[in-house]
Amino acid sequence: MSRAPRTRIGIPVQRPTSWWLEILKRRAQKMYDEKLDVSKPVEFSSEAEKQACIAFFNAAYRAEESGRSGAHKLAEEVREWDPELAECLVLYGNEEGWHRELLDEYLHHVGGQVNPMGWMVSSFYRTYGKAERMESIMLTNLMFETIGATTYRLSLRHVRQPLARQVLKILTRDESFHVPLNVHFIREILKRHPERGRRRRKLIYNVVFHSLVLMSYGSRKVAQEFDHVTPRELTTAYVENLGRLFAHESDLEFRPPKHLLRAYGITDERLAASDGPSAISVEAAEKAARREEVDVSAL
Ligand SMILES: [Fe+2]
Numbered sequence: 528m529s530r531a532p533r534t535r536i537g538i539p540v541q542r543p544t545s546w547w548l549e550i551l552k553r554r555a556q557k558m559y560d561e562k563l564d565v566s567k568p569v570e571f572s573s574e575a576e577k578q579a580c581i582a583f584f585n586a587a588y589r590a591e592e593s594g595r596s597g598a599h600k601l602a603e604e605v606r607e608w609d610p611e612l613a614e615c616l617v618l619y620g621n622e623e624g625w626h627r628e629l630l631d632e633y634l635h636h637v638g639g640q641v642n643p644m645g646w647m648v649s650s651f652y653r654t655y656g657k658a659e660r661m662e663s664i665m666l667t668n669l670m671f672e673t674i675g676a677t678t679y680r681l682s683l684r685h686v687r688q689p690l691a692r693q694v695l696k697i698l699t700r701d702e703s704f705h706v707p708l709n710v711h712f713i714r715e716i717l718k719r720h721p722e723r724g725r726r727r728r729k730l731i732y733n734v735v736f737h738s739l740v741l742m743s744y745g746s747r748k749v750a751q752e753f754d755h756v757t758p759r760e761l762t763t764a765y766v767e768n769l770g771r772l773f774a775h776e777s778d779l780e781f782r783p784p785k786h787l788l789r790a791y792g793i794t795d796e797r798l799a800a801s802d803g804p805s806a807i808s809v810e811a812a813e814k815a816a817r818r819e820e821v822d823v824s825a826l
């Protein structure tokens with residue numbers, strides 16, 4: 528058994544790659560059996576709501592697509608020094624690929640499609656696509672996962688359409704496992720490349736943090752009619768959840784931008800407090816590992 532430090536209830540703080548791989552393999556066995564219920568047509572209260580819904584799920588589609596391709600790209604780089612970790616990345620990327628397929632199916636079912644990206648989103652993904660270093664890709668992925676899960680959970684507060692709720696719940700449930708999984712990826716990659724600059728990582732963390740906050744405002748213009756989440760609500764939740772991401776993992780040394788915390792009234796105490804395990808902990812992963820046992824709630 529591992530000698531890693533343990534939490535109060537006996538769950539190790541970190542797990543070996545073999546543990547993650549076993550879970551990912553188990554998850555892959557049944558993944559494609561889960562189907563969307565597209566037996567009924569989806570009704571919207573207005574054309575504006577329909578267009579906002581299509582915009583919302585287009586943004587989700589792009590995030591899933593970038594997660595999938597980032598993971599598969601990394602798998603190829605990692606394979607030569609850690610085939611087990613590479614396999615984890617492939618299986619993780621496949622989960623994102625499956626999410627992308629579900630979103631595609633949903634969009635077509637409601638009479639939409641995958642649309643070309645707007646300038647802000649496309650410039651963000653272009654920058655992300657240029658990220659060469661493994662830890663940059665993983666860190667960005669982890670932050671994407673966090674805001675994805677935050678957006679989906681907030682939307683569950685207001686969205687009533689059953690099929691949209693089914694999609695949102697599947698995505699939320701799986702992203703809650705992906706967040707701690709990505710932390711494992713980052714730790715493994717940093718172990719391999721301890722020389723890689725701390726300052727650079729912090730810079731990336733800050734740039735991505737600010738970009739995501741900016742994008743949350745952009746998304747309100749096109750999606751609010753569907754999810755009914757206000758700009759203030761969404762941005763506050765982004766700042767809080769991105770800020771909380773590393774609050775309990777001091778070895779990773781990421782500190783959220785103080786001016787943003789102040790602007791949204793988020794104190795260090797609020798970041799430190801939570802009613803469950805830290806979203807990036809092994810404990811959180813264990814809770815989220817078995818899909819059928821995860822209870823998804825609105826934020
Ligand atoms: Fe996903």
Ligand SMILES: [Fe+2]
Pocket residue numbers: 594623672701702705
């Ligand atoms: Fe994910």
